[in-house]
Amino acid sequence: MEKKVQQYYKLKSKQKDIEKELAELRQEILAYCADQGETEKIIGSYRVKLVTQNRKEYDDEKLYNRLADPQVWRLLSKADPSKVASLVKLNVIAEEKLADTFTVKEVTLLQVDKQ
Template identity: 85%
Template sequence: MEKKVQHYYKLKAKHKEIEKELAELRQEIVAYCAGQGDTDTVIGSYRVKLVTQNRKEYDDEKLYNALADPQVWRLLSKADPAKVASLAKLKVIAEDKLTDTYTVKEVTLLQVEKQ
């Protein structure tokens, strides 16, 4: 079992290194494409796309104050955007009550496909 734990530890360390390297490469590729003014381009034999998304980031205090029922807040426990969106979709929370409880953050996603 010690060998499995050791192997797991090594893989987790390698995983951290790979994620760090991916983040650095992603940043360089996004900067390059932005500098070129491209959101969809071919580089060598790879197609690179930048996709922009808007994500809501909720303010816990404002959201708590907007929710009339403390039982609903217990379902959330903290402002998880996916949970809030689900509760709004299910009409547990009225969408108009959420209006001033979040800011919209623009996020750029990087997609790379082999041609």
């Protein structure tokens, strides 16, 4: 079992290093595309595409105040955007009731595909 724990530790360390390197490369690629003024570009045998998404970031206190039913708040436990979206989709919460409980954050996703 010690070998498994040791292997797990090594892999987690590698994962941290890989995630750090990926984040750095991502920033460099995003900066390059921004300098070029393009959201889609062929670079060598790879297609780089930037996709912009808007994500809601809820304010826990404002959301709690809008949800009169404590049972609903217990389902959320905290303002998890995907859980809130699911409750809206299921008509447990009316979307209009959530106005002014969140901010919209623009996020750019990086997609790299081999051609």
